[in-house]
Amino acid sequence: MTTATAPSTTLTAEDRCDRCGAQAYLRVELQSGGELLFCAHHAREHGEKLKEVAATVQDETHKLSSTGGTTDSER
Numbered sequence: 001m002t003t004a005t006a007p008s009t010t011l012t013a014e015d016r017c018d019r020c021g022a023q024a025y026l027r028v029e030l031q032s033g034g035e036l037l038f039c040a041h042h043a044r045e046h047g048e049k050l051k052e053v054a055a056t057v058q059d060e061t062h063k064l065s066s067t068g069g070t071t072d073s074e075r
């Protein structure tokens with residue numbers, strides 16, 4: 001019996017960064033079969049290294065900058 005897995009599962013607020021626990025915006029499927037989640041900050045920090053070990057990278061960091069069209073500062 002095979003479980004049907006959606007090929008492109010959207011990251012939700014329940015997906016948390018493995019490093020700091022913030023909301024995850026990047027999901028990395030490792031070539032070894034594991035899976036890692038990163039927030040935008042850690043996605044940027046580990047991005048280059050992740051590409052070396054990742055089978056697939058789901059990048060949703062664009063969601064951060066496309067909400068409301070605000071400037072860089074939070075307030």
Ligand SMILES: [Zn+2]
Pocket residue numbers: 017018019020021022038039040041042
């Ligand atoms: Zn993080």
